[in-house]
Amino acid sequence: MSAPRRRRPGLGLSLLRLFAVQGAYDYERMQGIGVGVAEEALLRDLRVAGDGAAYRAAVARGAHFFNAHPYLCGLAVGAAARAEHDGVPPAQVERLRAALCGPLGSLGDRLVWAGWLPLTSALAMMGVALGLDLWAVLGFLVVYNVGHVALRWWALRAGWNHGTRVAAALHQPVLQRAAALSGPAMAGAVGLALPLAAQYLTAPFPEQSRRALAVVAAGGFLLLWWRRGTLTGLRFGLTLLALAALAAWLWR
Amino acid sequence: MSLELALLAWGTFVGLDLVTVPQVMIARPIVAGPLAGLILGDVWTGLAVGMLFELFQYDVLPVGAARYPEYGPATVAAVTAAHAAAGPLGIGLGAVVGLVTALAGGISIHVVRRLNARAMHAASDRLEAGDTRALMRLHAAGIGRDAARAALVTGLGLALARLARDIVAVPLTVRGATWLSVAAVGAALAAAAAGTLRVVGRGPSLRWFAAGLVGGAALAWLR
Numbered sequence: 001m002s003a004p005r006r007r008r009p010g011l012g013l014s015l016l017r018l019f020a021v022q023g024a025y026d027y028e029r030m031q032g033i034g035v036g037v038a039e040e041a042l043l044r045d046l047r048v049a050g051d052g053a054a055y056r057a058a059v060a061r062g063a064h065f066f067n068a069h070p071y072l073c074g075l076a077v078g079a080a081a082r083a084e085h086d087g088v089p090p091a092q093v094e095r096l097r098a099a100l101c102g103p104l105g106s107l108g109d110r111l112v113w114a115g116w117l118p119l120t121s122a123l124a125m126m127g128v129a130l131g132l133d134l135w136a137v138l139g140f141l142v143v144y145n146v147g148h149v150a151l152r153w154w155a156l157r158a159g160w161n162h163g164t165r166v167a168a169a170l171h172q173p174v175l176q177r178a179a180a181l182s183g184p185a186m187a188g189a190v191g192l193a194l195p196l197a198a199q200y201l202t203a204p205f206p207e208q209s210r211r212a213l214a215v216v217a218a219g220g221f222l223l224l225w226w227r228r229g230t231l232t233g234l235r236f237g238l239t240l241l242a243l244a245a246l247a248a249w250l251w252r
Numbered sequence: 253m254s255l256e257l258a259l260l261a262w263g264t265f266v267g268l269d270l271v272t273v274p275q276v277m278i279a280r281p282i283v284a285g286p287l288a289g290l291i292l293g294d295v296w297t298g299l300a301v302g303m304l305f306e307l308f309q310y311d312v313l314p315v316g317a318a319r320y321p322e323y324g325p326a327t328v329a330a331v332t333a334a335h336a337a338a339g340p341l342g343i344g345l346g347a348v349v350g351l352v353t354a355l356a357g358g359i360s361i362h363v364v365r366r367l368n369a370r371a372m373h374a375a376s377d378r379l380e381a382g383d384t385r386a387l388m389r390l391h392a393a394g395i396g397r398d399a400a401r402a403a404l405v406t407g408l409g410l411a412l413a414r415l416a417r418d419i420v421a422v423p424l425t426v427r428g429a430t431w432l433s434v435a436a437v438g439a440a441l442a443a444a445a446a447g448t449l450r451v452v453g454r455g456p457s458l459r460w461f462a463a464g465l466v467g468g469a470a471l472a473w474l475r
Contacts, residue, residue: 003398008399019273019275020272020273020391020395022271022272022273022275022366023272023391023392023394023395023398024262024371024372024390024391024393024395025271025272025274025365025368025394026365026366026368026369026394027365027366027369027381028369028372028373029372032369032395033372033387033390033391034391036379036387037388037391039385040384040387040388045404056381056383056384056429057382058381058382059382059383059384060382060385061378062386063379070275071275082439090322099318106313109313109315113313113314113315114313114451116449117277118310120453121280121306121357124282124306125303127281128282128299128302128303129303133286133295133299134286134290134299137282137283137286137299137302138281140276140277140283141276141283142279144276145276146467148275148277162450167274171459182450182454183457184456184457184460185451185460186451186457187448187457187458187460187461187464188364188460188461188463188464189464190310190444190448190461190464191336191409191448191460191461191462191463191464191466191467191468192447192464192465192471193464193468193470194307194441194444194445194464194465195465195468195469195471195472196313196468196472196473197303197306197307197441197444198441198470198472199439199472199475200300200303201300201304201343201440202437203302205430205433205434206430207292209277209430209433209434209446212406212434212438213437213438213441214436215436215438216259216434216438216439216442217441217442217445218442219442220438220439220442220443220444220446221442221446223442224280224311224443225445225446225449226444228450230369230412230445232443233308233310233312233439233440233443233444233446233447234259234322234351234354234355234443235309236310236353236439236442236443237347237351237435237439237440237443238352238355240435240436240438241344241348241351241432241435241436241439242350242426242433242438243281243435244344244357244431244432244434245353245432246347246429247431248424248425248427248428248429248431248432249428251427252425252430
């Protein structure tokens with residue numbers, strides 16, 4: 001059951017500030033400063049009500065350590081601000097923020113970084129490979145950001161509406177279903193996109209080079225899989241390019 | 253000169269988008285590349301290099317405080333190098349410039365985060381007192397620092413692209429350019445497949461990935 005509704009102060013401004021939630025990201029407070037800036041927009045009522053000390057204390061708490069998925073930070077911002085308005089004890093507000101880091105990070109990583117983003121990017125690559133060119137890129141930006149902005153807005157509103165009972169929002173069936181579906185959808189889309197991307201990129205190559213490329217890609221995949229955790233795609237790419245440049249220089 | 257300024261501005265926006273603001277994914281190579289190509293009047297190279305680096309991007313999962321290469325401004329520089337090399341095989345030269353720039357970009361993000369921590373320490377008393385002005389100033393300075401970082405990384409990438417055009421591209425034979433391109437595309441495909449498989453794991457999504465690969469291969473063969 002959610003807490004009784006009250007006037008929502010500055011949700012729009014807070015949402016805008018959330019787009020820069022990682023503006024002052026550091027290895028100690030992580031997103032804390034950005035979260036504090038976004039939350040401040042929701043705390044101004046405390047100052048207007050004449051309680052300057054409560055406002056300053058809440059602003060200070062809002063800027064403490066926080067780390068979660070950037071698109072879902074709004075949930076913690078809204079919930080913590082609502083708790084401050086409801087007069088929840090400071091220690092409980094701190095515990096609420098700390099408790100939200102893990103679940104919001106995990107959900108956001110599954111839903112966005114490992115789901116929605118690679119899914120829509122794979123669709124864009126397929127579109128480019130199939131001849132849609134810049135339309136595929138534009139389609140990616142529009143479709144991806146419809147989901148992105150909707151998630152940010154939902155998170156902030158849900159946080160404000162639920163306050164300290166915000167955990168209930170994370171158990172919404174739609175969210176759970178989306179998280180469950182995004183993995184297989186991403187896997188299928190990336191699987192579809194890879195052969196099409198390979199075909200698109202090798203179109204100008206001579207036939208013999210395409211066979212060499214198949215060997216390089218297969219061997220590279222096995223190497224990267226075998227040495228996962230130590231060898232990255234970037235290091236592998238740089239090494240391979242250095243070898244190719246050396247061979248080209250020696251065999252002119 | 254105006255073209256280079258436009259590329260520098262675009263690379264800076266792209267670099268800012270990755271972590272700081274607004275994270276609308278113009279930092280993805282599949283967006284950064286084609287727009288750089290559009291600026292240079294060479295959309296095909298932009299799309300091809302964008303797709304190449306998008307494949308490398310699949311190797312990266314930006315969770316928590318993980319360190320990772322920055323492929324956005326790198327793609328802008330890579331498109332510039334590939335365009336200067338003239339011809340479809342310039343993609344290999346673009347990859348050399350782009351991967352080095354991506355490495356530098358990743359290091360620069362780490363440096364900015366350390367600078368942000370130092371600034372935060374300097375203002376910690378005011379932050380603990382709930383000083384809103386100090387909080388806002390710290391936040392704005394962080395964004396400014398990242399914008400300067402993105403501009404520097406893009407500038408470095410564009411300088412490397414010019415160097416590659418003047419020094420590397422001239423003595424490069426067609427065979428050499430082909431080898432570089434084969435190495436670049438092969439590495440990108442390997443990185444994308446291995447990166448995706450790491451995320452997919454051994455669960456039910458693996459079947460979807462396999463089915464997708466078969467479907468994609470069939471579609472490519474039919475075209």
